[in-house]
Amino acid sequence: MPQSQSTNTEVVGHSQMAAGRTYPNGNPDAGFNPPGVKNTDSAVPPQPRSRVVHDYACDGPAPGRIAFRWTYGSNVAAKNNDPRVQVMQYNEDTFILRQNVCVHWEAPFTYLLFGNKGALLIDNGATANPAHYPLRETVDAIIARWAKARGRTSVPLTLAMTSGEDIAQNQGLAQFAGRPNTTIVPTPLAAMKDFYGLLGSWPNGTATIELGDRAITVIPTPGAHKDGVSFYDPYCDFLFTGDILFPGKINIGNDRDFVTSLERLKAFAAANPVKWIMGGHIEMMFVPGKYYPRFATYKPYERLLEMEPYLIDEAITYAREVQGKDMILIRPDFVLLNGVSPDQRTREWPEGVPNIAPPRPF
Helix, strand or coil: CEEEEECCCCEEEEEEEECCCCCCCCCCCCCCCCCCCCCCCCCCCCCCEEEEEEECCCCCCCCCCCCCCCCCCCHHHCCCCCCEEEEEEECCEEEEEEECCCCCCCHHHHHECCCCCCCEEECCCCCCCCCCCCCHHHHHHHHHHHHHCCCCCCCCCCECCCCCCCCCCCHHHHCCCCCCCEECEEEEHHHHHHHCCCCCCCCCCCEEEECCCCCCEECCCCCCCCCCEEHHHHHHHCCEEEEEECCEEECCCCCCHHHHHHHHHHHHHHHHHCEEECCCCCEEEECCCEEEECCCCECEEECCCCCCCCHHHHHHHHHHHHHCCEEECCCCCCCCEEEECCCCCCCCCCCCCCCCCCCCCC
């Protein structure tokens, strides 16, 4: 619980500091996302008497939990009754949201991060119509509750995208048009570079989105999309990679840029601790190398969202193999498609990947 400090206006969140823990904000005993739960946004903490300021500096990744099963759609999409936006609270200041697969088959993820001075929404889904996909309503509710728990009257919001040209990650942007106290990173490539201060250094430079003691690094990663960027959160040690690396069919737009961007991520991960790679979608099944076809709205056997950092090395190895070739290459945790249709299939099962038949129906 927050402890009072020598100030009349602020309460500093400093969980279990007396015990010498290395997680001054994150609380591993908070009980978010108990096993078996399919949809949760967790309970509202007690309202503080004054403004709460958290310490985001810690010696390791802030604790959080994804003991959680994502909703997986229905064979008949029109009969699906799951939430249109599924909300998972990873820890006090980190939320993962997913669009219902029956609203859009790609079921993209968005990430909502809070700091002492504002919030960041990374990506915004595949559907503009709030009646079908109430993203803004959901985000506003989370922010309002978070603000109440922290003694805030206002929380500035920034919207940024892993790709402004990716329609699976930018259609929800329309819902935030005209929203007060909101900054939207522009989608045209030149304007986006200018916003981040990267006009002269793209794609080799980096930028920062400051949330208030939680500085998110912006890393240019074109290759799947010409305007691709990844984001790094030094609090949870998450690397948000959008379409450049995720557990699914990665459609390579420019194979030279793709390899270079993966090498850039490898160098960044060598210099900064990365707990998990968090992509924009899940398309792989839990059996190696098997994936759901496009437009599927029933995905009961999905792979985990989170990916281990060593997969950057694996992606580099096989990205070099497909470079300059029109081909599909299947690996246990992802599939690379270079210069071929997203529906391309291969007759030969790849060497080194166990060929396990998934359960049916799939």
